[in-house]
Amino acid sequence: MDWVTGPVPGGKENFNSCLIKADRFSKSMRCLPCHKEDTAIDTALLFWNNIISSYEVPKIIISDRDPKFTSEVWTNLYDMLGKNAVEVKLTEEFSRKHPVFPVSLVKPYFHTEENKFLFRKKNPTPPEIVEVEDSPGPVQKIIKARKIRLNGKDQRQYPVRFKNQTADKDKWLAEDAIPDGNLHLRRFRASKPEHKHDSQIL
Structure with a gap:
């Protein structure tokens, strides 16, 4: 100052x-x-x-x-x-009986018995994490096809375009993983003659 x-x-x-x-x-x-x-x-x-x-x-x-x-x-x-932060005013009767409160009788306050022994508290089992797959929506069309080797077997995969989605949301899916796969594969093979016999190859 x-x-x-x-x-x-x-x-x-x-x-x-x-x-x-x-x-x-x-x-x-x-x-x-x-x-x-x-x-x-x-x-x-x-x-x-x-x-x-x-x-x-x-x-x-x-x-x-x-x-x-x-x-x-x-x-x-x-x-x-002053000497005391808080001054407790007792009634005349209590002042005569116990004018001074001994510190030895002061006990900590606990809201519940569980808070009294913190290390004895039972830790609740954490909830199971459920992964929810974010579905991009209905399929609009199949763009092309490719053949890969997976677990020693040939498998065809198709990049799928979803409705109201941009190209960065396209996904490579196997035939059995495409929603309404039979319908969209027929349309794809009809528009791509070179893939007309895909179902016969596999």
């Missing part, structure tokens, strides 16, 4: 200085109007009202003021925070 003095808008409070607070990590900056005569208590009040409410209590304060002034700021901040 640093103080900037000079011609600044005074306002109703007649401010003549500005307290600059900058965060080392986020680089965020806050400018707080103040007075050059402000003491360590006044600076602690500025922190309490403007900084702690937004950024919580800082772990370290770096200032160009002397260490005594910085230590007084810390002392006043701790006095404002």
Whole structure:
């Protein structure tokens, strides 16, 4: 934190200085109007009202003021925070019976018994992965044919064009894998006389 003095808008409070607070990590900056005569208590009040409410209590304060002034700021901040973060107000009856709650009786809270022993939890069996084949749609036509050797046997395959699909979606399929293969093969052989006797070759 640093103080900037000079011609600044005074306002109703007649401010003549500005307290600059900058965060080392986020680089965020806050400018707080103040007075050059402000003491360590006044600076602690500025922190309490403007900084702690937004950024919580800082772990370290770096200032160009002397260490005594910085230590007084810390002392006043701790006095404002108090000894306890949360003050529990008990009824008069409970205050007489148990004014101090021993730490030894504090137990961790678990939502369920399963969360109490994490390593005893039974890991659920993952669902079976089912691969769904993406069907491109009905067959439009067979384009050509080729003969390959597969598992020691000759087999003919046909590149199939599907309806409403582009050429990059064509697939090489065997005769028994073509939907309505008999119909499309008859049309293909009728349009390609050189493949008229394909069914007789295999």
